[in-house]
Amino acid sequence: MYALENEGGIKKVKKLDQFLQDNLNDLRDRGLYNEIDPVEGPNGPVIKISGKELINLSSNNYLGLATNDHLKEIAKHAIDQYGVGAGAVRTINGTMDLHVKLEEKLAEFKGTEAAIAYQSGFNCNMAAISGVMDKNDAILSDELNHASIIDGIRLSKAKVIRYNHSDMDDLRAKAKEAAESGLYNKVMVITDGVFSMDGDLAELPEIVEIAKEFNLITYVDDAHGSGVMGKGAGTVKHFGLSKEIDFQIGTLSKAIGVVGGYVAGSKDLIDWLKVRSRPFLFSTALPPGDTAAITAAVQMIMDSTELHDQLWENGRYLKEGLLKLGFDIGKSETPITPCIIGEEKLTQQFSKRLREEGVYAKSIVFPTVPQGTGRVRNMPMATHTKEMLDQALAVYEKVGKELSIIN
Known part of the structure; x- marks a missing residue:
């Protein structure tokens, strides 16, 4: 332990x-300490940790594109042609023709006039919210929105008005109050498209109705919906609302399989973000290899629903198996399938025993989810086989009964 010595020779522990x-x-005492487990090799349906092979149910690599051989070749070719880095921020000379092609493809993918790519999905919310909203505005935010949305709102300095999770009566009442108060220049409503901890969907049709009634800006973070919902095009497309949502946000690191994020919307919105969003202005552009691979991945999703359909079939199969065993999987409407355990230490013990038996399903506890709602979150992939899922279900049954989580 490092200590400082004062003039009297008395040692004191550094405050930090x-x-x-x-x-x-x-x-550690409260079961809230998160251990990080380095993966030895690719993050596919089976991973190796500490030399042991495990069925992987904790990856966001929904479609298996992170390890796709075709995309690897695309990335290698781009690196040979352009190098390993973009060399500058986008507004100086870091914008390559690869970035222009990617953004054109993203706009086509999302059914919008334009799109802008960022270095991460987290950066998107930091950039887009603060780029448009300020201290004279208000933001209606679902209480279960992702941490990046919360931080983006904080950065904007707008008034935060939280509404109860997917409670449209509460949203309507708070939207009416905010819009009619005369206190704010602009009012925005922000929601996740797919809520990542429970796998449920936002009530987008009702949100759009309320937004029209009270002249709200609409903002959907579809990090877990891009590539998964709407035959791949996302949750907004799933509900047929591509022309009704002002901001469509997504990641390029989950179903798309690479890295980064994007905002899709009107040409004027994207032009504004290019001159006013700080992560775009002050961070080096996405690397060429990644950019080329992302563009190819989006094209693959647009060309075929085969991986999307297999993902949903695997999600259905896993859900049915876990329900049959007696696990609480909440109200998931997507392949994301939580097993809600409750108490934090028991949740971590359950996850540890699953791993010892050959299944990697990471425990998720407070502050990521509310206290008392600890769970292991299962993320099936298109590349899981039925044999893998059957093996995982057998382990769930064994460990669940051992720990008296199921009968």
């Missing part, structure tokens, strides 16, 4: 060290 030690120990 004391803060870190006390709080890390507190997290």
Whole structure:
């Protein structure tokens, strides 16, 4: 332990060290400390951790594109032609023709006039919200929105008005109050398209109706919907609302399989973000290899629903198996399938035993989810075989009964 010595020769622990030690120990005591497990090799349906092969149910690689051989070749070719890095921010000379092609493809994919790519999905929400909203505005935000939305709202300094999760009566009442108060220049409503911890969908048709009634800006973060919902085009497309949503946000690192994020919308919106969103202005552009691979991945999703359909079949199969065993999987409407355990230490113990038996399903506890709602979140992939899923279900049954989670 590092300590400082004052003039009297008395040693005192550095305040930073004391803060870190006390709080890390507190997290461990409460079952809230997160262990990071390095993966040895590709992040596919089966992964290797500490030399042991495990069925992987914790990846966002929904369609298996992160390890797709065709995309790997595309990336290698782009690296040979353009190099490993873009070399500058987008507004200087970091915009390559590859970036222009990607953004044109994303706009086509999402059914919008234009799109802009960022270095991460998190960056999208930091950029887009603060790029348009400010201290004179208000934002209606679903209480279960992703952390990046929460941080993006904070950065904007707009008034935060939280509404109960997917409660349209609450949203309508708060939208009416905000719109009629005369206190704000603009009012925005923000929601995830797919809520990543429970796998449920936003009530987008009702949100659009309320937005029209009270002249709200509409903003959907579809990180877990892109490539998964709407035959791949996302949750907004699933509901047939591509022309009704002002901001469509998505990641390029989940179903798309590479890295980065995007905002899709009107040409004026995208032009504004290119001159006013700070992550675009002050971060080096996406690397060429990644950019080329993303463009090809989006084209694959547009050309065929085969991977999308297999993902949904695997999600259905896993859900049915877990329900039959007696697990609480909540109200998931997507392939995301939580097994809600409740108490944090039991949740972590359950995840640990699954891993010991050959299944990697990471525990998720507070503050990612509310206290008392700890769960392991299962993320089936298109590349899982039925044999893999059957093996995983057998392990769930064994460990669930062992820990008295199921009968």
